[in-house]
Amino acid sequence: MAQADTDRSARLAQLLARTALADQAAFAELYRLTASHLYGVALRILREPAQAEELLQDAFVNIWHHAGSYATAKAKPQTWLAAIVRNRCLDLLRRRTPDTVTMTRDEDESDMEFEAIGPTPEEMLLAGADAHSVRTCVDRLEGGQKQAISLAFVRGLSHAELAHHLRQPLGTVKSWVRRGLERLKQCLEASGFAP
Amino acid sequence: MNLGRPDRSNRLDALAAAYALGTLSFAARRRLAGQALRDPAVSTAIRAWEWRLAALADGIPPVLPPPRVWERIQARLGLAGSGTPATSRSRAPMVVEPRLVARIRRRRLRAGLRPRDRPAVAHRRAPIRKRGRGAGRAGCETGAHRDGRARQSLPDGEGGWDVTIARDRSLELWLLPDGRPPQSLGLVPASGIERVALRAPAGVALEGIPALAVSPGARGRLDYWGAHGTRALHRPDRADVLTCARNPG
Numbered sequence: 001m002a003q004a005d006t007d008r009s010a011r012l013a014q015l016l017a018r019t020a021l022a023d024q025a026a027f028a029e030l031y032r033l034t035a036s037h038l039y040g041v042a043l044r045i046l047r048e049p050a051q052a053e054e055l056l057q058d059a060f061v062n063i064w065h066h067a068g069s070y071a072t073a074k075a076k077p078q079t080w081l082a083a084i085v086r087n088r089c090l091d092l093l094r095r096r097t098p099d100t101v102t103m104t105r106d107e108d109e110s111d112m113e114f115e116a117i118g119p120t121p122e123e124m125l126l127a128g129a130d131a132h133s134v135r136t137c138v139d140r141l142e143g144g145q146k147q148a149i150s151l152a153f154v155r156g157l158s159h160a161e162l163a164h165h166l167r168q169p170l171g172t173v174k175s176w177v178r179r180g181l182e183r184l185k186q187c188l189e190a191s192g193f194a195p
Numbered sequence: 196m197n198l199g200r201p202d203r204s205n206r207l208d209a210l211a212a213a214y215a216l217g218t219l220s221f222a223a224r225r226r227l228a229g230q231a232l233r234d235p236a237v238s239t240a241i242r243a244w245e246w247r248l249a250a251l252a253d254g255i256p257p258v259l260p261p262p263r264v265w266e267r268i269q270a271r272l273g274l275a276g277s278g279t280p281a282t283s284r285s286r287a288p289m290v291v292e293p294r295l296v297a298r299i300r301r302r303r304l305r306a307g308l309r310p311r312d313r314p315a316v317a318h319r320r321a322p323i324r325k326r327g328r329g330a331g332r333a334g335c336e337t338g339a340h341r342d343g344r345a346r347q348s349l350p351d352g353e354g355g356w357d358v359t360i361a362r363d364r365s366l367e368l369w370l371l372p373d374g375r376p377p378q379s380l381g382l383v384p385a386s387g388i389e390r391v392a393l394r395a396p397a398g399v400a401l402e403g404i405p406a407l408a409v410s411p412g413a414r415g416r417l418d419y420w421g422a423h424g425t426r427a428l429h430r431p432d433r434a435d436v437l438t439c440a441r442n443p444g
Contacts, residue, residue: 024274031265036257043258045217053264060268075242079249086217086252094221138251152216153251159218181212181244188247 008033012077013070020068027064034078035060038085045089045156055092059085086156093156137187145180148173207240215244 012033018026035056042052042059062084070080138146144166151157151165159177163170213219214227231238269275 027274028265031268035264036259037253037255039260039264040255040258041252044255053260056260056264057267057271061271064268064272075246075249078253079246082249082252083215083245086249090217091221091224093217094219094224149216152218153248154255156217158220162218177213177216177218178209181209181216185208185212185247 009076009078012081016063016067016070016077016080019064020070027067030063031060034081037078038081041082041085042089044154045086045093047155051092055085055088059088090156094158137184137191140187141180141183142176144168144172144176145183148176149180149184152177207237208244211237211240211244214241215248 012030015026015030015033019030038059039052039056042055043049046052046055059081063081070077075083141149148162148166151162157165159170159174162168162177163173166173168176210219210223210227214224219227227237227241231241
């Protein structure tokens, strides 16, 4: 698993390097290898296929123009790519005001079939934490902390939306998130999983 | 969001975590992103949290995007429609010819590179352009410069490039072997060059090298990035690079 992950990172780093040099074949291969994952991330957060498609287009146009700014010393290629997509999704979501637009969607799960049949945000979080140390650290979070962080990460919910979704006071949710992240960081650093 | 307070480190870490997780408001996100552009400590803190959290995204089930997404990306970037560069028939190196700075003639390139009649050029922001004169010559395109330090024009009807490079910059020519680090062929003198010796890395046939590139970099200083043996040119501004690349197929 670790070797496969390393091989994939090396391959993606190579494709990014060649994309930075305007290699269209490399760019096409990069898209082929990563678009499904990135589209899945965007779809979970935006919950509107048309918006997710548009965002994925924008993200890859951006990647084409700025592949050279990727620095492998700072992050794995997958991390860099996912951060681009997540940040764009979050910017788009947060730009929407008022928040009730998103909260209404939270309550209406009828158009979210993948939510009904798929894993929960917490399960996704744990499934994604393929490194043993990360999985262990996520699993050690208290129930409220884990739930709040999972929903925020996978579905892009803000503090206010988390409070609404979890039916908890805003201060409680903020505390869960803050303390959960602190514990996650401490646990990861204790495991040697540090940036 | 006063990051100048004594407890700046903890405050910054908490904000960076909230930014990476996505719980900040739009205004707070914009403020912090703006600060990250000016303050390396802020950008480092954000990257650290993105690094910690991004691995968690691996558990999100992938969803195959509709084919139209890729088609629209290609259309927006003016890329070839097949998913491969429009250069697939050429096995010869590209010719890079920024006329006022360097003149590299492919017919003078040394070593067993068979010239082809019609090498095409993969490029980024304009339709494929072939050299107007002489078979086997190809022009390369670069994007418009955004920093004003350099300027270059698209090939004119007769072919040729007008390139102005800032005085603190120099051109460097590179071989780009597949799966190996780019190999520098040296700096291109301002007076231009007429002959370039292609020295393939050990174990690589010249015929297997699909691309050449020219990078305008800060004079006397070149930065690289990459890992796992892959190395490529680093440019603060991608548009500063002249690139000729083609599909090795």
